[in-house]
Amino acid sequence: MSKEIIKIEDITRDFTMGAERVRALRGISFTINEGEFVTIMGSSGSGKSTLLNILGCLDQPTSGLYEIDGIKVKNLSRNELATIRNEKIGFIFQSYNLLARTSALENVELPLIYNSKISTEERRERAIKALKMVGLEDRMDHTPSQLSGGQQQRVAIARSLVNNPVMILADEATGNLDTRTAYEIMSIFQDLNEQGITIAFVTHEEDIATFSSRTIVLKDGNIIQDYKNENVQSAEEELAKLPKENH
Amino acid sequence: MRLLNLFKIAFKAIVLNKMRTLLTMLGIIIGVASVIAMLAIGEGSKESIRTNISSMGSNIITIRPASASSSGVRASADEMQTLTLKDYEAVKDQATFLSYATPLVTGKGQVINGSNNWPSSIYGVNPDYLKIKVVDLQSGSMFTDAEVKTASKVALIGQTVVDNVFPDGQDPIGQMIRFNNIPFKVIGVLEVKGENTFGQDQDDVVIAPYTTVQKRILAIDYINQIMASAVSEDDAPNAVTEVSEIMRIQHQISNPNKDDFSVQSMEELISTFSSTSEMLTVLLVAVASISLLIGGIGIMNIMYVSVKERTKEIGLRMAVGGKGSDILMQFLIEAILISVSGGALGVLLGLTSTVFIEKFLNWPTSVAMYSIVISFAVCAVTGIFFGWYPARKASALDPITALRYE
Numbered sequence: 001m002s003k004e005i006i007k008i009e010d011i012t013r014d015f016t017m018g019a020e021r022v023r024a025l026r027g028i029s030f031t032i033n034e035g036e037f038v039t040i041m042g043s044s045g046s047g048k049s050t051l052l053n054i055l056g057c058l059d060q061p062t063s064g065l066y067e068i069d070g071i072k073v074k075n076l077s078r079n080e081l082a083t084i085r086n087e088k089i090g091f092i093f094q095s096y097n098l099l100a101r102t103s104a105l106e107n108v109e110l111p112l113i114y115n116s117k118i119s120t121e122e123r124r125e126r127a128i129k130a131l132k133m134v135g136l137e138d139r140m141d142h143t144p145s146q147l148s149g150g151q152q153q154r155v156a157i158a159r160s161l162v163n164n165p166v167m168i169l170a171d172e173a174t175g176n177l178d179t180r181t182a183y184e185i186m187s188i189f190q191d192l193n194e195q196g197i198t199i200a201f202v203t204h205e206e207d208i209a210t211f212s213s214r215t216i217v218l219k220d221g222n223i224i225q226d227y228k229n230e231n232v233q234s235a236e237e238e239l240a241k242l243p244k245e246n247h
Numbered sequence: 248m249r250l251l252n253l254f255k256i257a258f259k260a261i262v263l264n265k266m267r268t269l270l271t272m273l274g275i276i277i278g279v280a281s282v283i284a285m286l287a288i289g290e291g292s293k294e295s296i297r298t299n300i301s302s303m304g305s306n307i308i309t310i311r312p313a314s315a316s317s318s319g320v321r322a323s324a325d326e327m328q329t330l331t332l333k334d335y336e337a338v339k340d341q342a343t344f345l346s347y348a349t350p351l352v353t354g355k356g357q358v359i360n361g362s363n364n365w366p367s368s369i370y371g372v373n374p375d376y377l378k379i380k381v382v383d384l385q386s387g388s389m390f391t392d393a394e395v396k397t398a399s400k401v402a403l404i405g406q407t408v409v410d411n412v413f414p415d416g417q418d419p420i421g422q423m424i425r426f427n428n429i430p431f432k433v434i435g436v437l438e439v440k441g442e443n444t445f446g447q448d449q450d451d452v453v454i455a456p457y458t459t460v461q462k463r464i465l466a467i468d469y470i471n472q473i474m475a476s477a478v479s480e481d482d483a484p485n486a487v488t489e490v491s492e493i494m495r496i497q498h499q500i501s502n503p504n505k506d507d508f509s510v511q512s513m514e515e516l517i518s519t520f521s522s523t524s525e526m527l528t529v530l531l532v533a534v535a536s537i538s539l540l541i542g543g544i545g546i547m548n549i550m551y552v553s554v555k556e557r558t559k560e561i562g563l564r565m566a567v568g569g570k571g572s573d574i575l576m577q578f579l580i581e582a583i584l585i586s587v588s589g590g591a592l593g594v595l596l597g598l599t600s601t602v603f604i605e606k607f608l609n610w611p612t613s614v615a616m617y618s619i620v621i622s623f624a625v626c627a628v629t630g631i632f633f634g635w636y637p638a639r640k641a642s643a644l645d646p647i648t649a650l651r652y653e
Contacts, residue, residue: 079572086569
């Protein structure tokens with residue numbers, strides 16, 4: 001049995017909106033093992049964003065247990081959570097969130113700046129390596145405005161890889177991209193997953209889920225489905241099937 | 248390491264927003280420049296007063312009669328006849344902090360040479376007077392102690408008197424002049440000293456032995472003043488104390504509040520006049536400080552806007568592991584960088600404008616090192632003070648809200 005990266009038990013998360021209590025998560029349990037590629041699906045309001053925030057240590061559950069890489073997250077301070085985010089998690093956002101007027105290389109270096117154990121030279125080396133993994137080694141000094149949407153998201157992926165996280169958390173990472181580019185990005189994710197990187201991918205697009213090995217479906221704060229995907233599609237093959245664009 | 252990284256981030260943010268940074272700095276630049284220029288003007292005028300008064304003899308000590316209240320009737324100090332030659336002799340003999348001393352009697356009158364006449368003052372002194380006042384002679388020589396003893400009718404005259412009573416340019420030495428109808432033989436001409444700080448012409452003077460002035464012109468036996476010089480400028484306060492004690496014994500006064508004389512050093516005179524210009528300096532600096540304050544508020548304003556504008560960036564930095572303290576330091580360093588580099592430019596501008604003020608307005612200026620150090624320190628403090636609140640606000644942001652901020 002492989003190592004448990006994520007272990008959550010009976011997690012709830014309540015918000016108080018004025019006088020009303022909103023129960024965003026109503027007792028969720030699951031584990032994610034090392035090397036899994038999990039998509040978390042659900043319509044808006046299903047609680048998937050809340051779950052993602054908790055998984056990403058940006059938020060704390062109201063009750064329940066959350067362990068990431070064997071560390072209990074409950075009752076950690078803001079600074080301790082920041083350290084976990086810095087060392088264990090790679091974030092990818094729908095809107096890329098790259099720093100404007102800053103080169104791709106510097107964008108990728110960003111998480112390592114907040115890790116004082118890593119020297120300037122090592123930071124540079126690792127950022128270059130991460131950019132090579134997403135195939136952008138020849139665009140390292142381009143700023144986001146000089147890159148296409150797909151390239152920007154690839155920079156963001158490189159940024160999420162640079163700190164050697166135990167898990168990559170992607171939030172609608174293909175939401176802003178056309179189908180072709182989205183499939184390109186998914187094929188990168190699949191490559192990374194094959195190299196053993198654990199991925200949790202939040203999306204509401206059905207076809208994206210077919211590229212993952214497991215799908216968790218949320219509705220109204222509960223898990224309604226959690227199944228292994230027996231027939232994982234190859235994003236590369238799907239990409240080849242798409243009608244060729246006229247250049 | 249961590250600080251260096253944060254420093255780099257802050258520096259980058261500044262460089263990426265050159266125009267905005269420059270405009271923000273402008274407040275600080277103007278503030279610092281005006282503080283430095285104002286202080287330079289203040290210091291300059293203080294210094295010019297000091298050198299002016301010092302040119303009159305920096306370690307001069309004067310002893311004058313003062314109005315005494317003990318006798319019931321209070322007389323004006325000028326009319327007091329309480330200062331005598333005995334006092335002078337006692338001071339001269341007993342004081343250890345004095346190098347020279349002279350009695351001084353003064354009178355006003357008309358200087359006449361043939362058909363030319365000129366109203367002037369006569370100073371009756373002893374030969375030490377020149378050393379006390381640090382005056383040299385253009386020509387001729389000073390009268391001697393023997394001439395004082397015999398009350399000789401000899402006189403030295405200042406350039407203004409020469410110009411007015413010897414208008415033809417003839418050599419006054421050896422000529423006879425009359426002062427209030429008493430004939431004097433001119434034996435010397437004083438070097439030109441010009442006006443003193445109070446606008447008094449120091450060359451409009453006739454100097455003669457005090458005995459002659461006392462007997463022939465004023466017909467008095469008291470003296471108006473004792474003028475002395477301290478051994479050194481530093482010893483002036485000691486000399487004042489010592490002379491006061493001697494005078495108290497002379498006049499049998501036990502309570503210093505009832506002194507019927509006053510002893511004053513130049514140092515006191517300087518401080519009296521400096522205090523006026525100091526007041527002015529304080530006012531000028533106060534005005535300049537207000538502009539520095541406004542500059543600081545400008546920094547706060549921009550930092551506040553900058554935090555708002557970069558909320559999403561802050562969220563991202565937090566998401567990838569930036570701690571609250573990292574964000575705080577980043578913005579604080581940015582504010583300090585702006586204010587300190589603004590301060591440096593302000594110092595440059597202040598120094599340049601000081602040079603211009605001196606050159607084109609002919610105002611005396613003097614840049615004090617402390618004014619540069621202080622305004623620079625104030626800048627750093629301004630940066631911390633006004634950068635703190637926006638930086639604090641940035642560091643307290645919730646990463647989730649910040650990330651979703653549009």
